[in-house]
Amino acid sequence: MKEKTHLVRNRCLFSFVIIVIYFICHRIPLNGIDMSAYDNLGLDLGAILNMAISGAGKKCYVMSLGISPYITASLIVSILFAMRTKEAKMRTSPKAINYWITGLSFIIALIQSIFYALELTYVNRNLTSIILAVFELMAGASIAQYLLINNKKYGVGGFAPIIVINMFETLIRTFTKSTFVALRIPLLISLVMVIIMIFMEMHEKKIPLQRVSVHNVHAEKNYLAIKYNPVGFMALMFGSGIYMIPQLIIGIIHHYHQTATINFLYENLNMSTVFGMRIYIVMMFAFTILLSLLFVNPKDLSEDLLQSGDSIVNVPAGKPTRRYIRKWVLLLSCVSGAVVCGCLILCAYLQFNGIVDPTVAMLPTTFMLLSGFICNIYLEIRAYHDFDSYKPFV
Incomplete structure (x- = not known):
């Protein structure tokens, strides 16, 4: 053996x-x-x-x-x-x-x-x-x-x-x-976010499929799975790198041409300011949706089903299938982006209002990544x- x-x-x-x-x-x-x-x-x-x-x-x-x-x-x-x-x-x-x-x-x-x-x-x-x-x-x-x-x-x-x-x-x-007093609120938020993120990483939206090659008791177990967190933590990991692009552009413009608007952007387009954090959060939400549509591509998935002769139960093949898959990818990516951005908004609010020490304010973000x-x-x-x-x- x-x-x-x-x-x-x-x-x-x-x-x-x-x-x-x-x-x-x-x-x-x-x-x-x-x-x-x-x-x-x-x-x-x-x-x-x-x-x-x-x-x-x-x-x-x-x-x-x-x-x-x-x-x-x-x-x-x-x-x-x-x-x-x-x-x-x-x-x-x-x-x-x-x-x-x-x-x-x-x-x-x-x-x-x-x-x-x-x-x-x-x-x-x-x-x-x-x-x-x-x-x-x-x-x-x-x-x-x-x-x-x-x-x-x-x-x-x-x-x-x-x-x-x-x-x-x-x-x-x-x-x-850090002291325990300074860590209490960030750790409590971290615990909640870890539970939410583990749930989103370990669970899937199961869209039932009707496969032409399966006609037995196992046919009901065929489905198209889309994670509740479609692209995981890819957006959060690389968001700071994408954020550097407008920072670099503004820095180059500021070096050669200075106006009131350029000076304001040069000084405030960073994550240590309220304005910069707002821009980052909006960018993160859009980036999450974009990556989800790219990596969980509704067009490719619908074409694969069409070529194999399979279909989603009660959904016509072709464009209706593509629209149906796109609807779920958009919905799940919006939920995922809202959870991550909601955590960032809460952490930023606590930091900029002096409720939590800046050195520990972003701990929930670290725990989110770690749990994923x-x-x-x-x-x-x-x-x-x-x-x-x-x-x-x-």
Whole structure:
């Protein structure tokens, strides 16, 4: 009889080794940096989301870029790929997609490294120290990317374990510097949000299907599943990156041309101001809906059903099916966006009105992300466990 593959054990052990290597490497400081300039830095939402991906709230470590270049490149390629026709998607090989992601991540890492290096505080600032910092940041990003790619192949959770470790580190640092009184309200909100998010991640809207190839007692179990949280926490993770685009545009315009409106936007278009937070929340809601329609594409789903001869129960094939699926994707994405943005509005209200200390005001956001990633890791481990549990009949 065939022996068990121990798939869960081997993959979990591999991920554990990757985490240990990353944990050791991601706190190596850059050469020639004045580390005293990076003590006691404050945290806002942007810094928290950055630490989730890079694991470094301070831009003074070799791995300060973390896995952000690779994840950003993956998101951009995925969005561009999702916008292509179904035929074009079928003609594109996974190997070609990996080439695009690798090339784009190199470009993003180079650009980020240059910007980081120019903003750093050096013991002796000169061209050599800046170039050395750029190379070290690029090397750190390459190592993080190598660990991530191998964990996707041989571990569990893809990039999630690295982000979870980063977030745990952030939470521990926040807890050790805060009092219980300051943490009471954020933790209570976090508990409620974690319960809501786990429910949305673990449950699906099941649209019953009528399949031409199934005519038995199992036919009633056929359905099209759409998660209550269609794109997970992708919008929240990359919202800060998208938010940087208008900030960069305004910064460039401000450098060459200054008016009252440009000066106002330059000073207030950030997450530490009420105006900037409002813009971010509106952008987050729209971004959630856009990503949901791209990645849970009603057109592709309806065409797949039409080509296979299947249909949604009591819904005609073709455009009515597309409209029906689009209705549910829009509804679920609006609910998902409203929950996330509602949490952001509450946290921002507590922070800007002085009810909660700014250093802990965005803790619910961290716990939302953390609960989502843990759910994804759990579901993947459970899938590997089910596969490992199969026993051959012969």
